[in-house]
Amino acid sequence: MAATTHQDESVSGxxxxxSVVNEETDVQSDGAKTSDGEIILIPQPSSDPQxxxxxxxxxxxxxxxTLFLAMFVGFSAPFCGQLNIxxxxxxxxxxPVQITYFNSAASAGLATGGYLWWPLSxxxxxxSVIFWTLFGQLAAQIWAPMMTRHDQYAPYLVSRYFSAFFxxxxxxxxxxxxxxxxxxxxxxxAFTILHLALNFGASAGPTFAGFVAxxxxxxxxxxxxxxxxxxxxxxxxxxxxxxxYDRAEGAVNRQxxxxxxxDRVYTFFPGTKVVPPTTWxxxxxxxxxxxxxxxxxxxxIIAGFDTISFGFYVALNALTPVWxxxxxxxxxxxxxxxxxxAAFTFIHWVGLIVGLLYGHFFSxxxxxxxxxxxxxxxxxxxxxxxxxxPTNFVLMPLGLGLVGCAMQYRLHWFVMAxxxxxxxxxxxxxxxxxxxxxxxxxxxxxxxxxxxLNSMRLFLGLxxxxxxxxxxxxxxxxxxxxMMAFFSVFAFMFLIALMLxxxxxxxxxxFGTSKSEEGEHVLKGPEDHGF
Numbered sequence: 001m002a003a004t005t006h007q008d009e010s011v012s013g014x015x016x017x018x019s020v021v022n023e024e025t026d027v028q029s030d031g032a033k034t035s036d037g038e039i040i041l042i043p044q045p046s047s048d049p050q051x052x053x054x055x056x057x058x059x060x061x062x063x064x065x066t067l068f069l070a071m072f073v074g075f076s077a078p079f080c081g082q083l084n085i086x087x088x089x090x091x092x093x094x095x096p097v098q099i100t101y102f103n104s105a106a107s108a109g110l111a112t113g114g115y116l117w118w119p120l121s122x123x124x125x126x127x128s129v130i131f132w133t134l135f136g137q138l139a140a141q142i143w144a145p146m147m148t149r150h151d152q153y154a155p156y157l158v159s160r161y162f163s164a165f166f167x168x169x170x171x172x173x174x175x176x177x178x179x180x181x182x183x184x185x186x187x188x189x190a191f192t193i194l195h196l197a198l199n200f201g202a203s204a205g206p207t208f209a210g211f212v213a214x215x216x217x218x219x220x221x222x223x224x225x226x227x228x229x230x231x232x233x234x235x236x237x238x239x240x241x242x243x244x245y246d247r248a249e250g251a252v253n254r255q256x257x258x259x260x261x262x263d264r265v266y267t268f269f270p271g272t273k274v275v276p277p278t279t280w281x282x283x284x285x286x287x288x289x290x291x292x293x294x295x296x297x298x299x300x301i302i303a304g305f306d307t308i309s310f311g312f313y314v315a316l317n318a319l320t321p322v323w324x325x326x327x328x329x330x331x332x333x334x335x336x337x338x339x340x341x342a343a344f345t346f347i348h349w350v351g352l353i354v355g356l357l358y359g360h361f362f363s364x365x366x367x368x369x370x371x372x373x374x375x376x377x378x379x380x381x382x383x384x385x386x387x388x389x390p391t392n393f394v395l396m397p398l399g400l401g402l403v404g405c406a407m408q409y410r411l412h413w414f415v416m417a418x419x420x421x422x423x424x425x426x427x428x429x430x431x432x433x434x435x436x437x438x439x440x441x442x443x444x445x446x447x448x449x450x451x452x453l454n455s456m457r458l459f460l461g462l463x464x465x466x467x468x469x470x471x472x473x474x475x476x477x478x479x480x481x482x483m484m485a486f487f488s489v490f491a492f493m494f495l496i497a498l499m500l501x502x503x504x505x506x507x508x509x510x511f512g513t514s515k516s517e518e519g520e521h522v523l524k525g526p527e528d529h530g531f
Contacts, residue, residue: 033045035524036183036185038523038524039183039185039368039522039523039524040520040521040522040523040524041053041183042183042184042185042379042517042520042522043183043184043247045247046247048253050245050253050255050256051245051247052180052181052243052245053180053181053182053183055181059241060181060182062239063177063181063239063240063241063243064177064178064181064190064193064194065239066235066236066239066240067130067170067174067177067194067197067240068193068194068196068197069197069231069232069235069236070130070134070169070170070232070235070236070240071170071171071174071194071197071198071201072197072200072201072204073134073137073167073201073225073228073229073232074137074164074166074167074168074169074170074171074201075110075167075168075171075197075198075199075201075202075205076200076201076202076204076205076208076225076228077137077140077141077163077167077201077205077225077229078106078109078110078160078163078164078167078205079103079106079201079202079205079206079317080141080144080205080206080208080209080221080222080225081102081144081160081206081209081218081221081222082100082103082205082206082209082210082317082318082321083206083209083210083213083221083321083325083338083341083342083345084209084210084213084218084221084338085099085100085321085322085325086325086338087217087218088156088218091148091150091218092150092152092153092156093150093153094153096321096322096325096326097319097322097465097468097469100318100319100321100322100465101157101465101466102156102157102160103160103314103317103318103465104318104462104463104465104466105157105158105160105161105164106160106161106163106164107164107314107458107462108161108164108458108462109160109161109162109163109164109165109166109167109168110164110165110167110168110171110454110458111454111455111458111459111462112165112455113133113164113165113166113167113168113169113172114168114169114171114172114451114454114455115287115290115451115455117129117133117168117169117172117173118172118173118286118287118290118447118448118451119283119284119286119287120283121173121447122275122278122282122283122286123272123275123278123280123283124270124271124272124275125242125244125267125273125274125275126173126176126177126242126243126244127236127240127241127242127267127268127274128267128268128269128270128274129169129173130169130170130173130236130240131233131236131237131240131268132268133166133167133169134166134169134229134232134233134236135233136162136165136166137162137163137166137167137229138226138229138230138233139162140159140160140162140163140165140166141163141222141225141226141229142222142226143155143159143162144156144159144160144163144219144222145218145219145220145221145222145223146219147159148219168454170197171198171450171454172447172450172451172454173447174194175191175194175435175436175439175446175447175450176243176446176447176450177243178190178191178194179439179443179446180243180244180245181243184379184440184517184520184522185364185368185522186364187364187436187439187440188359188363188364188367188384188387188432188433188436189359189360189363189364191359191363191432191433191435191436192356192359192360192363192429192432193356193360194432195428195431195432195435196352196355196356196428198431199348199352199355199424199427199428199431200349200352202314202317203317203345203348203349203352203424204345204348204349205225206317206321206342206345207342207345207346207348207349208224208225209221209222209224209225209342210338210339210341210342210345211339211342212224213338214337214338214339214342215339237264237268238264240267241267242254242267242274242275244274244275254273254274289445289448290448290451290452292510293442293445293448293449293452294452294456295510296442296509296510297505297506297508297509298438298441298498298502298505298506298509299438299449299452299453299456301494301497301498301505302434302437302438302453302494302495302498303452303453303456303457304491304494305430305434305491305492305494305495306430306431306434306453306456306457307456307457307459307460307491308460308487308488308490308491309392309396309426309427309430309488309491310427310430310431310457310458310460311457311458311459311460311464312396312400312423312460312484312487312488313423313424313426313427314458314460314464315460315464315465315468316400316403316420316423317348318464318465319465319468320344320416320420321341323407323416324336324340324341324344324413324416325337325338325341333406333407333410334413344413344417347417347420347421347424348420348424350421351420351421351422351423351424351425351428352424352428354421354425355391355424355425355426355427355428355429356428358391358425358429359387359428359429359432359433362387363384363387363429363432363433363436366383366386366387367379367383367384367386367387368522368523370383370386371383371522371523372523376521377521377522377523377524378518378519378520378521378522379517379518379519379520379521379522380502380503380518381437381440381441381502381506381516381517381518382437382498382499382502382503384433384436384437384440385433385434385437385495385498385499386499387429387433388429388430388433388492388495391425391426391429391430392426392429392430392488392492392495393489393492395422395423395425395426396422396423396425396426396427396430396488397485397486397488397489398419398422398485399418399419399420399421399422399423399426399485400419400423400481400482400484400485400488401419401481401482401485402415402416402418402419402422403416403419403420403423403481403484404477404478404479404480404481404482404484404485405478406419407477407478407481408476408477408478408479409478426488434453435450435453435454438450438453440516440517441506441516442515442516443515443516443517444515468480503518506518
């Protein structure tokens, strides 16, 4: 049996100095476990009970649930106004498509915010940055419903940018919490659960807002998110913990104070109580690292896939209210009101539930089955990507094609609903799998890798609203979504390239930023364990 120890900021192929593994009990001489049944624990935990890997599942779940709420708020708040576009169009004197530009403003905020919050988290701690950026999002959510004059269209768009700019924090910093707390064979489920908040927030935000403002003037749709953001601030203060831990021999880690109040003050208020003291010069070097990672071929390939698959999902969500609410007399198909549109968005919820169940049962099981099949019990990061065959090679292109058919041939709204269901499943499953894969490729730079991938995958969603009408004029609405379906299949070719040549592609990463867990022995024996 091969056992390894992973430090918090480095990956080592050596066992802890001075520890001896008892092969019968799978426990080191210092009391640390080495395996869970037939699965070897990667990374190997220390014997310290404060090591996040040794925390109870209840304690880990509490942190994940807190991050889930903060991420839900972060991704639901910027898109609250997605359904009430007709009232806003009348107020600002814009077309419905121009009103959807606020989705692009929000996407821009999501794409750029992390480049500030990540370096600041290295100086003040991840939890502190999450806590204080929630206050920024609270201010942005109060700002938006105050923009009720006809000349305040531009300030309204700016409020959506800053809501997302502050709201993206957990999306960037959250993956590191998961890597700190969970073993390699558990991360697929953990990433699926946390990233459910991303898609669920982007879908549920418009749903809640649509029902709240269905029979009222549009600003009221923002106030529920103001209250929920306030709740998130309280929950984060009460329950979020810093998970940084150095397992290097001789490392001195922070001792949590006995006083709960003192621990909260140390965690959230400015200072260096939860992270090692550092200079602003070092913080600047940290800020530059994502740009080094951005040129890595493996990042560019995964980003190419995510840009198309997630970008089309964002575009579909942004434009569906326009298609559903366009009056029949103006050439629309269904001519729904805001309440009907809000009810329609529940199809996203169903897709999210199905995607969550799929990710929970298969995102770890499929890679472990492939590990068992290679007869050596050795891990390869690319095994993660095989979970996307049914969802992103089949369901997502089929869903986009059905959207085109429904629009082109003016079919029943159920066809549109089925299409949205398929696309939602593909989007929900693809995000945690690809983020998890990239984090495992850049084990020592997980936050920077997640930040770069998050920014790149939003580019298409950011821009598509500006050229969708010329695209429709050129080929027709049916073929717009039909082309999206073919592009989705093409994007999956990027993943196939990584499945075949991932090891070689990762080897050419510049600046020495790539260090994966490839080659780790995850299973005790070479036989097929039934995963």
